[in-house]
């Protein structure tokens with residue numbers, strides 16, 4: 114992790130490093146060493162996303178959080194919902210929040226709901242005996258004023274568990290097509306390294322066994338070379354400029370008999386639908402050559418627009 118951070122630092126300022134999972138505290142020693150390195154060598158902010166399974170008592174929670182605070186950790190996200198609380202008792206969340214607030218580490222409770230979900234913001238407000246502001250209701254300049262916030266999102270029906278549910282029933286009525294159509298806002302923007310070292314296009318909501326979704330391993334190749342591969346990848350550019358809905362439209366245009374769900378919680382679900390289905394993937398990958406020219410032009414136009422934005426900012430600075 115320190116090596117990867119060093120590679121990036123040589124070429125660009127890094128505003129934020131997020132340790133997420135799986136469960137990053139399973140590699141606590143490595144996380145602490147990396148945090149310490151970041152603290153001593155940069156102004157980079159840091160965050161850990163964890164299920165708080167380690168907070169078996171207030172004393173245990175204080176022990177872990179003291180070491181994280183001393184190593185320079187900036188903020189915590191606790192993953193909370195019915196699925197996590199089936200394995201991590203609510204009391205652990207209580208200890209983890211109390212200890213974090215004692216050490217003045219801001220906490221976001223990252224909650225996911227689904228139709229019929231038992232837990233909600235009220236569950237955690239009752240547990241912690243206080244009102245918890247919703248992150249989505251705050252202005253960006255207000256974030257720092259609240260040491261404890263909660264965010265809410267919808268659970269994506271993907272992966273092994275999704276085989277047991279009707280995915281269409283998990284799309285809330287307020288979720289309309291504009292939520293999942295259009296470019297992906299994450300790919301080629303964030304740099305995601307999977308635990309075994311593979312450079313991933315995004316947070317990894319897509320099945321991790323899909324080889325062409327990864328640019329290569331940072332353990333075998335220099336990160337900058339991998340970023341170059343990612344930026345030249347037609348697939349990544351298609352996701353970034355058209356989004357998974359554009360790939361879905363292409364697949365249907367090539368073979369209208371291929372069935373799609375047609376209704377989604379958000380765009381990652383379409384990615385998952387395409388890249389976990391051999392036939393859909395085959396048609397999508399078969400279209401890369403045909404799409405390369407259009408995507409190159411789109412990328413050029415995007416770059417042209419970017420310089421206009423920069424010029425506008427510079428004009429404002431002069432004024």
Ligand code: SF4
Nearest residue numbers: 297299315380381384
């Ligand atoms: S839409 Fe696809 S590429 Fe974008 S973040 Fe989701 S899974 Fe990743």
